[in-house]
Amino acid sequence: MALNTDRRYMSRSQAEAAQIDVGLRSYMLRVYNLMASGLVLSGIVAWVIVNVPAVTGLFYATQGGQVVGMSLLGTIGMWSPLIVLFAAMFMIRSASAAVVQGMYWLFVALQGIGLSLLLQIYTGESIVRVFFITAATFAALSLYGYTTKRNLGAMASFLIMGLFGILIAAIVNIFLASSLLQFVISGVGVLVFAGLTAYDTQRIKEEYDVTMDGETMSKTATWGALSLYINFINLLQFLLFFLGQRE
Template sequence: MANWSDPRPTAARYATGAGTRSDAYDAGLRSYMLSVYNYMASGVLLTGIVAMVFALSGAVGSLVDMQTGRMTALGWIVSLAPLGIVFAMSFGQAKMKTSTLQALFWGFALLMGMSLSTIFLVYTGTMIAQAFFATAAGFAGLSLYGYTTKKDLSGLGTFLIMGVIGLLVAMLLNAFIFQSGVMDLVISILGVLIFAGLTAYDTQKIKSMYDYVAGTDMMGKVVIMGALNLYLDFINMFLFLLRIMGSQRS
């Protein structure tokens, strides 16, 4: 983002002055945020549809060896490819066209659907649906808070990112060393809380970016990257919540 041109004078022209200019600014902000949410929701929908199709059609068997429970070579590729796309979008957004970012976003959502089809092998459809709708309700409330609150949430950013890193380290340690069910439950609870905080933080950050990109050709890129951030918050919160529900019913 540091490489973007600073369009603040343009944004200020809409934000100050007569009532009509303020109305134009508010309308532009609403349209901008609606675009972010539309992209994010469409990405989640695409992921869900692909996951269900893969699971119900039996194609998930190409990702996991049903006899050993281990991922196949294709399964590893499908699991790691979305991470590569996220890094490519994050570090290459300044040089990419908006259409390229759009294609990568949809490709990412598609691959995530293929990868997440494996959860149908572990959890029941009812459990997945309950976790999804609970996540959707929580996400909506947290994002609304981030959008409307006057409190500056920027101070939470570093703390939450450090929390994500710590979470990844704890997950690796538990997977390969401790293998503790109690620790897994604690990690899952912390995961829900961390990504809940990130949902509010990212929403406020995306909203604040409007002042910098209003009236510029950077808006399309910011919309897509904002949708990607919220998508990741939603999916991670959903997966950690699903693990909590699974541990309680196992």
């Protein structure tokens, strides 16, 4: 009798584990699809800004048909994703899933303004090459974060400290314009966002709960996609510093 009870318990446990496994794969696929769609939208916005003269004139100052700098609108657009991000963080608990998704799409669309600057600085061929290098690196790091049994939360505090260090150094370098400091920032940036990619993937995986309702799951997936999107974009920009070919 006890043996039959144990078998029923094991069967039920295995069924529940299988349900969680299937649900987790579906959830992670949703996160990655959102992130990939965000990258596509950002890329389209950046391409339109650079290649459609009427739009280019809105975001860049031109002289003799050549881009000489960003316009006031372009400068505002460069910083606007940060405003959207802080607003989303402030509203995360009270906002509906539809609002959170709307802010995500707004963020990635505005991010295309900043990415258009990369199209002005680096050759298209080198951007494509570094993009695929970034994608392969990101995939490997994310796979590691998903499959490893090691708790990556222990390095989270160091990664956050490194992130703040990069931000402070980048602000300082606006005034110093030091190529050496930029080299250090880019090197540290690659390491920090590589670590964050693995850590965030594990964190997103652990946040999944089969009992979450649809609204909560949608919000959680969107935030997860945003984290991975930010990691990918920053990894791309820092790798371009080392591997990109300038115009």
